Amino acid sequence: GDLRLGGEDIDALLVDHFVKVFREQTGVDIMACPDEKRKAKALKRLANACAAAKVELSRSTGSEVSADDVLDGAGLDAWLTREQFDVLAEPVLARIRAPVQRALDKVHGGMDARDIDQVLLVGGSSRIPRVVAIMQEMFPGTEICRRINPDEAIVVGAAIEASRSADLVDVIPRPLCIATANHADRSRSFATPVIAACTPIDPHYGIAVTECFANSRDGQTAVTIRVCEGEADYFDDNLRLGVFEISDIPPRPRGQVTIKVTMRVDADGILSVAAVVEQTGRELAITVTSNKGRMSPEDIQALREENLLYVD
Numbered sequence: 001g002d003l004r005l006g007g008e009d010i011d012a013l014l015v016d017h018f019v020k021v022f023r024e025q026t027g028v029d030i031m032a033c034p035d036e037k038r039k040a041k042a043l044k045r046l047a048n049a050c051a052a053a054k055v056e057l058s059r060s061t062g063s064e065v066s067a068d069d070v071l072d073g074a075g076l077d078a079w080l081t082r083e084q085f086d087v088l089a090e091p092v093l094a095r096i097r098a099p100v101q102r103a104l105d106k107v108h109g110g111m112d113a114r115d116i117d118q119v120l121l122v123g124g125s126s127r128i129p130r131v132v133a134i135m136q137e138m139f140p141g142t143e144i145c146r147r148i149n150p151d152e153a154i155v156v157g158a159a160i161e162a163s164r165s166a167d168l169v170d171v172i173p174r175p176l177c178i179a180t181a182n183h184a185d186r187s188r189s190f191a192t193p194v195i196a197a198c199t200p201i202d203p204h205y206g207i208a209v210t211e212c213f214a215n216s217r218d219g220q221t222a223v224t225i226r227v228c229e230g231e232a233d234y235f236d237d238n239l240r241l242g243v244f245e246i247s248d249i250p251p252r253p254r255g256q257v258t259i260k261v262t263m264r265v266d267a268d269g270i271l272s273v274a275a276v277v278e279q280t281g282r283e284l285a286i287t288v289t290s291n292k293g294r295m296s297p298e299d300i301q302a303l304r305e306e307n308l309l310y311v312d
Contacts (some may be wrong), residue, residue, distance in 0.1 A: 014050035181216035
């Protein structure tokens with residue numbers, strides 16, 4: 001999948017557009033507001049208006065985008081056509097093809113779009129006409145099924161699957177990777193998979209995978225091991241899980257120090273990562289808990305308190 005491909009990402013593009021429209025209509029620049037709470041509240045009102053327009057454009061060719069008292073007593077009153085929406089949302093919608101193609105490549109060693117008999121669309125954003133059109137372009141001649149409620153499809157499917165008597169096996173949901181050097185652009189490290197997505201986890205012993213890497217610079221005396229989860233090519237575009245550093249590496253030319261990285265996921269789904277410098281035997285490890293890199297209880301409570309600011 002794509003962690004940044006969804007309805008909220010489309011809403012964000014629409015909000016960026018209507019911030020400019022609001023400034024042109026009223027002369028009020030939301031982004032220049034010095035009061036962060038008032039700015040956040042104004043952006044939230046625009047986001048609500050944009051989300052409503054997005055839903056309306058799934059069933060009509062045009063929609064009003066309006067919001068009262070966005071900022072400093074000024075409101076927004078604008079019109080958005082489906083054609084304009086498609087252009088604004090294109091940066092997000094254009095990314096649909098890549099995860100679909102990856103899914104085809106992974107199933108049964110690779111499948112062709114012509115092998116698919118039916119495509120089932122689920123999720124609220126599947127109602128967007130441009131999404132349907134992209135699927136029709138990718139699967140010509142294949143039925144694009146829209147007969148069921150897209151908001152309920154996943155839940156209903158999970159309930160049906162759970163009702164069957166079958167042995168379920170836990171798998172790695174997304175690739176587990178470490179950051180590796182990108183010599184063409186040192187500011188963006190690659191995310192190199194160590195454990196691939198859909199790898200089964202043994203219910204008794206878990207799974208462990210070891211890969212060998214090398215020093216990326218001449219004379220390097222320390223290596224930072226950064227761990228992430230996700231399918232994006234670059235480390236920063238994935239979910240960061242942890243980081244640790246191995247020092248006292250013998251300063252040798254690039255590629256002549258071997259570092260063995262072992263990722264282990266136990267039967268409870270707990271990830272641990274260990275790295276060993278082959279030339280010295282020096283080893284370090286970390287354990288990544290289930291909420292590592294995700295929201296803490298304090299973060300959740302802060303968001304709850306922030307949401308109260310937007311209650312009218």
